[in-house]
Amino acid sequence: MDLILSSAGSYPRIGDAPDLQRHRRAYAQRERGEISAGEFTKVENEVVAGVIREQIEAGMEVVTDGLVRWYDPYSHFCRGLEGATIDGLLRLFDTNVYFRQPVVKGPIRRKAAIIVPEYEFARSVSTRPVKPVLTGPYTLSRGSILEGGYRSTHELALAYAEVLAGEVRELSRAGAELIQIDEPAIIGHPEDLNVLEAALAAAGRERGAARLLLHLSFGDVAPLYRDLQALPVDALGLDFTYSPKLPALIADLGSAKPLALGLIDARNTKLETKESVFPVLDAVLPALKTGPTYLTPSCGLEFLPRARARLKLETLKRLRDGYLGGHR
Amino acid sequence: MSRQKLKRLGVELPLLPTSTVGSFPKTPELAEARAKYARKQITRAELEALEKKATEFWIRAQEEIGLDVLVDGEQYRGDMVAYFAELMGGFQTGGLVRSYGNRYYHKPVVVGEVKWPGPMTVEWWRWTQSLTRKPVKGMLTGPYTVMDWSFNDYYRDRRSACLALARQLRKEVEALIEAGAKIIQIDEPAISVRQEELPFAIEALHLTVDGLPAYFITHACYGAFETIYPDMLDLPVDNLDLAISNSALDLLKIFEKDPFTKDLSLGVLDVHSHSIETPAEIKARVMRGVRVLPPERVWVDPDCGLKTRTVEESRGKLAAMLTAVRELRTELA
């Protein structure tokens, strides 16, 4: 069986060593007006290239650009929209990270491609396939303040889906084979699964040959697992760290969709061991009816210090190789 | 009931006691000194002298404004978790992680058995209390929040780390009580982030406070009510401090269904806003609580620490709060 190693989203943009602090310094210089937007983009490009190199060195077979250019998973999308502005800080789910809340005041429309140019750059500096990441329409809607243009967060989710459909179409044309859509907000709102379903169908309508991977994190996905199988996406990425019952559930129900198994805790520094990971693989893998299967961190790695993020990916590779090599 | 407890402890407070959540802005002089200290341009002793001066400034300010239960203002603390993590055994300073934009911080890591290193806040409390006849609250961060805002390399799981911290923080509470503290606030701003973990957060606080003779307050930040009421009533404290300034919560409706069983500190000042509330606005917010609970059980304070406001904004907001409360005391008497 193939087990493909992949990142699940963000990667720390700075490290503790002085030579890894370039992004932070350049950001501050940009804020003070000491360097131009072009100069800052150049630094961002170098950091993206470094982050991709680090993932590949750690053994990842599918990489991301580390979401290095994102202020946060919400405002990054809404800065490029007509009809939306950006408001104050709010806590990102149960993390200690804050995002700026979008405020929707009227019909939203994409002014220009948001993720496509970032994807194209990342691909140009990567020797491995790059997986672009989009914040999903339902989650964007849930995190937005709605002041006009739509009557409900449900309507707004469908409007965001139209915006994202354009991104998906262009990413697919640009060569993306796998596109990750993050929808953490659905975990707290299972009553909205029908909204999520409609929004994902719209967002993925023109995906062409690209496959959509729906990624869920920041909560227990086990209660939703059965319903996720019916969603109009091609693969499911699951955070295992909140769900002690998930392995048994998958073993029991199986999966008609390929899975990305988020077994490595991207929120805590403690390193996983074969004692913690192999039993889960033993339970889950026989129940998967179709591949490929991905092994990933539970979510983006930006919650960890840079050195530890790298160590987590190296651990993932060591565990995968050990498992396939039968070193029990 | 809790009034009787306060009386037994020898604390007499007026109707609608006023207090603050803990932190005040660093005075400009101290902020400058902290930057200099970070650049190694002044000594630890020089910094500490200015921390004391700033603390005294805030004690005088609280007395002038007329607050009933005072705080030391946390002039000597940076982050509310890192302060304890840097002092306790079992922690290491972690690598940099981003909190938003270009802001990074060193998140502590639990690398061994956590251990109380001896009193961490007691000397400051004792010194601050010596400056005033008003009661000064003992202030510490609760076990659940210290656990949640740290990495855990050592304990089997989050619950084990939390309970171990709770046993060690109990020693700090005991030391504060031995020094004479009668009112102790244990902050748990993280308590509502994972509802499924509330049971062990409550278990932890039991380990920290059970059987100890003090009036305990827990501050939880904005959003706690919506997510963990009424289960949060099981927290073993006398007073829950909740932000209502920014929310349109219908307390009456909530309390009709599940009666509020503790004293309630109403956070009526919006600490994230520069503008100073009018006494009329504040009175309306206090009345939302007084309509549903006997006034004897209601305290009044800002909705969180004031450290992000300026000195002048903080004074202005608190003065307006006291004006409102004095009027209400007359009207309700």
Ligand SMILES: [Zn+2]
């Ligand atoms: Zn607070």
